[in-house]
Amino acid sequence: MEEILKMRNLKAYYFTREGVIRAVDNVSLSISRGELLGLVGESGSGKSSLGLSIVRLIPPPGRIVDGEIIFRKMDLLKLPEKELRNIRGKHIGMIFQDPLTSLDPLRKIGDQLIETIIVHTRVNKEEAKEIALRALERVGIAPDRFDDYPHQLSGGMRQRVMIAMATMLNPDLLIADEPTTALDVIVQSRIMDLLSDLKRSMKMAILLITHDLALVIERSDRVAVMYAGELCEVGSSEKVSQEPLHPYTQLLLESIPNVEKPRTKLIYIPGSPPDMMNPPAGCRFWPRCPKVMNMCKSIPPRPLELDGRMVRCHLYNGGLESGG
Ligand SMILES: Nc1ncnc2c1ncn2[C@@H]1O[C@H](COP(=O)(O)OP(=O)(O)OP(=O)(O)O)[C@@H](O)[C@H]1O
Ligand code: SF4
Ligand SMILES: [Mg+2]
Known part of the structure; x- marks a missing residue:
């Protein structure tokens, strides 16, 4: 591959x-x-x-x-x-742990999706809406949710909207x-x-x-x-x-x-x-390792195939x- x-x-x-x-x-x-x-x-x-x-x-x-x-x-x-x-x-689509990068609570989810599409592509608003609806459908969100605000959705649905947003342009x-x-x-x-x-x-x-x-x-x-x-x-x-x-x-x-x-x-x-800030010398895992040897405490192991x-x-x- x-x-x-x-x-x-x-x-x-x-x-x-x-x-x-x-x-x-x-x-x-x-x-x-x-x-x-x-x-x-x-x-x-x-x-x-x-x-x-x-x-x-x-x-x-x-x-x-x-x-x-x-x-x-x-x-x-x-x-x-x-x-x-x-x-x-x-x-590259991204779904980040940081809630600040998540959905804007004050704007409808559909508008947020459309805006992202328009920023990245040359399509007009109508075409962007179609892409957004398709992306929502792919993650199992019904079209009548398009004008919902994030707080109207459950946690699982919000996460699916995030996935739709991250993947709608086929990254x-x-x-x-x-x-x-x-x-x-x-x-x-x-x-x-x-x-x-x-x-x-x-x-x-x-x-x-x-x-x-x-x-x-x-x-x-x-x-x-x-x-x-x-x-x-x-x-x-x-x-x-x-x-x-x-x-x-x-x-x-x-x-x-x-x-x-x-x-x-x-x-x-x-x-x-x-x-x-001060990881152990040698192998960073040695203080917790059940198989630690003397050399582990001073020599960092290198990646092996x-x-x-x-x-x-x-x-x-x-x-x-x-x-x-
Ligand atoms: N903005 C920051 N400023 C200073 N140190 C940071 C910052 N973000 C992360 N760190 C430090 O970098 C190290 C790695 O943090 P990171 O968030 O990447 O870990 P993580 O594996 O994602 O942890 P978690 O499972 O809790 O999300 C930690 O020691 C953390 O304290
Ligand atoms: S055996 Fe040594 S090198 Fe391997 S993980 Fe344990 S401490 Fe690290
Ligand atoms: Mg993390």
């Missing part, structure tokens, strides 16, 4: 008064057309910062300090802001940051069906950001596990779930509750997540070094 997005050695740091937070540190990752890639990790591991970096929307004091983001053969880090603005919302890539976290399990499942359908029918590449590993294993083709700003394992959902290589992935999988029981909202691993996936851990030093 054609690679639609390729990040290489991406670094995005927050330069706060207290110190530098290396939220995204040397991340290399790619997504192909028609692929759903799940990015998982504990709160604060840098998932949203990575998603925001892709479209250069990381807020100050954050800044992308190094790396490359190739999207459809363009280096997004080198594009003028004006061109990037056209890519956002048209070629090549959709970045969905915790799109279902606030929703109940049934609505969550419906939204995920919708994303899977978009992936299949439109060959959309989807980056699904979540702390819900169970959801990712169930729904995505590949999984990328993030810890303290770094990727520690990337591989097919099947391989990662059946035989996780990285000790952190192993613990995450063990922490998934029984399928019959409701999912816990937060991943719980003994020990505390690292101080992102093993069994068709990437793993960053000294336990596998026999593997080949990987670019990600």
